[in-house]
Amino acid sequence: MHCVFIQTGHYADAYRRFAEGGAETYRDQRASVQFVADLLDRSDLTRVTTVSTTGPHQDELAPGLISEGIARDQDAGALLDRLAPDRLILRLPHLLLIKAAKARNIPTLPCFADLFQPGGPRTRWTNWQLMRALRNGPFPCVANHSLNASQTLKDVLRLDPSRIVPWDWARLRNVAPARTGLHDATAPCAFYAGALSADKGVGDCLRAVQQTPGLRMTFAGGGDLDHWRAEAAQMDIADRVDFIGLIPHDQVRAQMAAHDMVIVPSRHSYPEGLPNVIYEALASRSPLILSDHPAFRGRLTPGTDCLEFAASDPQALAQAITRITTDQSLFSQLSNAAEAGLEGLYIGMEWNDLVTQFLDDPQNQTGWVTANSLTHLS
Secondary structure, eight states, X not given: OEEEEEESSOHHHHHHHHHTXXXXXXXXXXXXXXXXXXXXXXXXXXXXXXXXSSSXXXXXXXXXXXXXXOOTTOOHHHHHHHHOOSEEEEOSOOHHHHHHHHHTTOOEEEEEOOOOOOOSHHHXXXXXXXXXXXXXXXXXXXXXXXXXXXXXXXXXXXXXGGGEEEEEOOOOOOOOOOOOSOSOTTSXXXXXXXXXXXXXXXXXXXXXXHTSXXXXXXXXXXXXXXXXXXXXXXXXXXXXXXXXXXXXXXXXXXXXXXXXXXXXXXXXXSOOOOXXXXXXXXXXXXXXXXXXXXXXXXXXXXXXXXXXXXXXXXXXXXXXXXXXXXXXXXXXXXXXXXXXXXXXXXXXXXXXXXXXXXXXXXXXXXXXXXXXXXXXXX
């Protein structure tokens, strides 16, 4: 049997990095890479191919383990005809690939990490096409990361909730002890981890720093560092912000613990699922400030295990920062409640279990979809 994964990430790069003792760039990356490689230990699998939309490449990483890259506009039908998969795990909502898999009756697990929103006419047209493509066919279910993103499959794409399966990564086990206050009350500091973009709220953070005297902020992540450094200089806060670029995953939690708070400022326009940085922030026990992004809303309790502010509103963010820096009892409350908040985020199947169930039973003859569906969880 030939199993094919189609995704955005470059599997070969990660596989080689780990083989050479390199670090993860996000949580569970090493485990997920190893899980795919270990599938060849199954007696029914003879070949596993990972296909990424990162541009052409082809490597045999181990006997039967192939990594290749394609252009995002690759002819979907020609690709599937060439690969001839017996099982397909599709990790992005690529309409043409969904249609091609359906036309060829290839057992397929659509497994996304995307928040679907109504949007304008073009988005509504895309959503309608996805709905039509996913409503029936060789798909035992449609999986999506986290509860809110899964709900949008029902509310926006109007899919049957009994066929929607939320998934998550493995639980974080090493939760830090609760904290009681700022590291230094005279020099509060905040931390951000993620892509450096306006839609992720980086500019809103800079404007919040500008409005919060004495606050320092560190930004970790990839993007145009020079652009954001220039923005900070123009705001006259260059001496209070640090852009440190991409850092290994094992340093992210250390940075969170070394700062007084973690900020997740995503604007509504950013197609977030439920980012790992929220899980990591709660595990670090540094108070979490997050926007009211639809993907986050209702998953935590503002004032108990986090603070929430109106997305795209730097003044509201600055006010939330000031609350944490001036109210020690609130700081302690948020830190104490973080572990329970973290535990409450885990809803749905772990990713490894989801893939294994699909490979074992792509027609859902055992009823695993119903048992793990949005309907059952509700």
